[in-house]
Amino acid sequence: MYSAVDMEEKIIAVESEAGFRVLFEYATLGILVTNANGRIELANPGATKLFGYDTAELTGQLIEILIPEGLRHRHVQHRDKYFDKPKARPMGLGMELFAKKKDGTIFPVEISLGHYQLGGEQLAVAFITDISARKESEQKLRKSNEELENRVRERTLELTEALEHQKEINELKSRFVSFASHEFRTPLSTILSSIALVDRYIDLNNEEKRKKHIERIKSSVKTLTFILNDFLSLDKLEQGKIEAEKETFDLELFVRDVLEEMDGLLKEGQKIVFHYDGIRKITKDKEILRNVLLNLLSNAVKYSTEDKLITLNAIVAADMAIIEVIDQGIGVPEDEHKFLFNKFFRAKNAINFQGTGLGLNIVKRYMELMNGTIDFESQLNEGTKVTIKFPLIEHKKSTILLIEDNAEISENTAELLEISGFKVRVAFNGTEGLSMIEKEHPDIILCDIQMPETNGIEVLAVLKKKKSTSSIPFIFLTASVEKKEILEGLKMGADEYLCKPFEFNVLIEVIERCLKNK
């Protein structure tokens, strides 16, 4: 703590010549004294260091040499005005001030002004602080604030989306529950009343009626199982949990089994006519196909009246199966065709039929899992024909390793290859490429010749030496000037080469040719 007396003594000391000199010499801020014409009379070491001039270089110069060119003119005016009415104040209040070093560097400063008279001459004193560091940290702070704000915004958006998604799922679940309870009640009614009747027919000793009701109980349980399966399928599909599991089986026998399952669900006088044409052994996911067929057939049964005919056609070629389910039912109003595959959608003429509005949505998603398609034609009160098609031969996705140091070429090529159904891995130089080949055993390699580190020729040489990699098809991508390298590469066993720029369909042709010869 200083006492008031101490303070006064210090002020007196400052006022002395020696005290002033110490302040002037050792202050780290720049101090400049100018006369009324703007000429520099004195510059302290702080100022010479700040601006990069010697004392001699500054003395006698116009103060404006320390100001960026564009601002000089204005400064002259300000300076003249200041000497009209000099007072101590910060300069350019609220404005950003800039100064210029000898080497031309422009930097932000803070300046305060003072004045005194010496031998009748008006002098101005400027105290100059370099605030580059402060500005920089302010800038950094602002930037990090902005980044933070952006992150908060992004996160908020993500959270809002997640919340929306959660809401959607909740809505779906509650619709599930109300549909499920409704759908379950009708078959449960039948089961309950049939059981009551079986009881009574035991007493009445009516064997035939008893059998009928036991059958009825069985088929109602079947209906319940169907509905339950639909709900479970949808739940699994929603969660992406279903994957096609393939096995080889006789499609005709399989469809006959499905038709047997439909027994007991047909209305009185309804009949399903089944035509099968083509090869019988196929490899597909049985469970998915069974679900699809049961769904389509039970729709046909449900939406057509008693005594109507339902047709099931299967046409199976080596590479494609086509199955049609044709009914003579109530049909779908034309303006509602486009909604038919939506979840929970019920056509307006179907509202009073039992149903969840899930079946066709599930079928469509199952068909996607089978890489197949579903189409329908329908005429109101005439009937509906649903056609499903699915491939029987599936191309295994070939993996292509692209070794290319130019990021643009590699990104574009990779994207186009992916769209064409290939799995693409990318390496940015030969060394990286070699280690990826070792790990991932690609089906084919596309390799640039000119690359830093290990070039394409060297990559090929390494591959050809090893048994495990020597037979992987190898295609060079080259700039046409590298003729010597192309020849060398082909001699070493490269399968093909493509000169950049190449057309994309040519690339695909070459790749497919290589894969075929493999």
Added chain:
Amino acid sequence: MMKTVLVIDDNLEVRENTAELLELEGFNVLTATNGLDGFEQTKINLPDVVLCDVMMPELDGMGYLNLVKKDSTTSKIPLIFFSAGSAPMEVKSMQHDYSFLRKPFTDVALLAAITHCLHI
């Protein structure tokens, strides 16, 4: 005298089973598969009580109710609605003092509702 019950339901099993149960209990039973068919039978046969489903093609339970109530020959017939889940119809039934049976119902509940309507 044998009482006549009309059962209106589009679902074959529910319709037949309900009819059978009631026949075994000594009722004369008529059946219809939708509201329109049901209304015609109601007008011609004037049953003592009607059991009517809510969700049906052609004309649903609500539509049937409107027709029956507008016609003075049928408006006094006791009605029992049964449904697998129609809250609005349940509310309406309660407001108008109709019986309402929620599916699935037991034979005991069915007979109790009919007995109640017939004041036997």
